[in-house]
Amino acid sequence: MTRSPTERTLQASTDDHRIASLAALAIALGMxxxxxxxxxxxxxxxLANIMTLFALHTLGWRAAVWVTLLRVxxxxxxxxxxxxxxxxxxLGGALASLLLLGACRALPERHFxxxxxxxxxxxxxxxxxxxxxxxxxxxxxxxxxxFPPLALAALLGGVANGLIASHLVQAHDKD
Amino acid sequence: xxxxxxxxxxxxxxxxxxxxxxxxxxxxxxASSVIVRQNGTETLRLPLRLNRLHIAHGPxxxxxxxxxxxxxRIRRDxxxxxxxxxxxxxxxxxxxxxxxxxxxxxxxxxxxxAHDSLAY
Numbered sequence: 001m002t003r004s005p006t007e008r009t010l011q012a013s014t015d016d017h018r019i020a021s022l023a024a025l026a027i028a029l030g031m032x033x034x035x036x037x038x039x040x041x042x043x044x045x046x047l048a049n050i051m052t053l054f055a056l057h058t059l060g061w062r063a064a065v066w067v068t069l070l071r072v073x074x075x076x077x078x079x080x081x082x083x084x085x086x087x088x089x090x091l092g093g094a095l096a097s098l099l100l101l102g103a104c105r106a107l108p109e110r111h112f113x114x115x116x117x118x119x120x121x122x123x124x125x126x127x128x129x130x131x132x133x134x135x136x137x138x139x140x141x142x143x144x145x146x147f148p149p150l151a152l153a154a155l156l157g158g159v160a161n162g163l164i165a166s167h168l169v170q171a172h173d174k175d
Numbered sequence: 176x177x178x179x180x181x182x183x184x185x186x187x188x189x190x191x192x193x194x195x196x197x198x199x200x201x202x203x204x205x206a207s208s209v210i211v212r213q214n215g216t217e218t219l220r221l222p223l224r225l226n227r228l229h230i231a232h233g234p235x236x237x238x239x240x241x242x243x244x245x246x247x248r249i250r251r252d253x254x255x256x257x258x259x260x261x262x263x264x265x266x267x268x269x270x271x272x273x274x275x276x277x278x279x280x281x282x283x284x285x286x287x288x289a290h291d292s293l294a295y
Contacts, residue, residue, distance in 0.1 A: 111180035119184050148195040155188055166176055 019055065019063050023070035026051035030075035042129070042146070043153040046122060046161060048075070049097070053118055053165035058172055061102055068094045085137055089129045096128025097121035114169060118162025122154040206268040206283035209247045211240060214278050223247060223283070233277030240281055253277055 012020075029047040038044055048071050056064035072094050076082035081090075104117045130150070133143055211219040213231060221229060221242060228250070229240040236253035246264040252274045254260075259274040268285035 107180065111178050112184070113176065113178045113181050115177060115181045116184040119181075119188060123188065145199060148192065148199045151188075151192050151195055155185075155192060159185070163176060 015059060015063065018059060019066045019070075022051045022055050022059075022063075022067045023074065026067055026071035027074040027078065030071055031078060034075070034079055040146075040149060040153075042126075042150050045157045046125065046154075049118070049121065049125075050161050050165045050168065052098075052101070053114055053121075053161065054168050054172070056101055056117070057114060057165070057169045061098075061105065064101060065098055068098055088136075089132055092132040093125035093129040096131075097125040100124035113162070114166040115159060115162035118165060119155065119158035122158030122161070123151065126150050126154045206245075206266065206270070206285055208284050209240070209242060209265075210282045210284050212280045212282070220284075221247075231277075231279045233274070233279050235277045238274055238277050238279040240279075247281055247283060248272070249274060249279075249281065252279070 026048040029051060033044050033047050036045065051071065052064050052068045055067040072087070072091050073082070076084075076087040076090070079086075081087045098121075101117060101121050104112075104120060107116060126147075130143065130147060207223055209221045209223060210217055211221065211229065211231060213233065218231070219229065221227065221240075223242060223245045226243050227241075229242070231238045231240060233253070237251070238249060238253070238259075239251040241248055241250040246266050248264045249259040249262070249272050252260050254274050254276040259272040259280075262272045265272060265281070265283050268283050271280060271282040273280040
């Protein structure tokens with residue numbers, strides 16, 4: 001069969017493969033996240049973000065964006081929550097933290113490690129979600145009562161994920 | 176693992192968190208709605224955000240319930256001793272005014288945090 005002149009073959013680069021496998025790992029961690037029972041709605045360890053942080057530090061910001069968006073859509077498909085409020089919240093939080101991670105590149109690496117990035121991204125994630133909830137789901141200021149406990153959870157999760165991610169990055173750099 | 180800036184970020188976030196919790200403590204007593212009860216059963220729940228006058232019909236006559244600026248009071252009541260009217264404006268969650276002879280009471284209730292979403 002002759003090839004049509006408009007047919008194009010896309011070559012997946014090594015980075016593409018890496019992004020795909022990181023996204024797959026992130027989806028798996030997202031499933032673990034969803035399976036962990038939480039004391040308050042919205043309190044989650046956010047393990048999938050480890051992969052975002054790892055991608056950010058080994059492949060750059062664009063890769064981190066890809067890994068995160070693939071994870072959000074993939075987890076939405078697997079959990080059956082695609083295009084439900086929960087999915088939009090997840091996407092909103094993810095976009096907020098990606099924007100902040102983009103800004104974090106300005107932080108000097110000499111003084112700020114991955115833990116700072118993780119901490120700030122976790123809070124941005126929470127703020128993005130709360131903003132969405134306030135604007136579209138529950139249009140009352142009452143939901144701000146949820147902020148302090150959720151921010152505490154984001155703080156703890158942020159430190160834990162940051163430490164795990166920096167261990168992974170160090171192990172990766174040694175290879 | 177931890178660098179100087181990380182401690183700085185952590186410290187700043189802890190300070191913000193503390194401030195948020197203190198703010199929450201002040202916020203907790205805030206009321207968002209008025210529960211109107213007649214004969215001890217809840218007949219109506221009005222949001223405190225909207226100024227309005229509600230009239231409840233009791234066995235002795237009309238009890239006027241006024242909502243203004245996030246506060247609520249019994250404006251007028253046919254009870255002989257006028258206890259519930261004298262109580263004046265109710266501001267905090269849990270505040271209650273009972274017009275016993277006319278079997279009407281109002282109570283302020285705090286924010287209702289209803290969740291119906293499982294996966295955030």
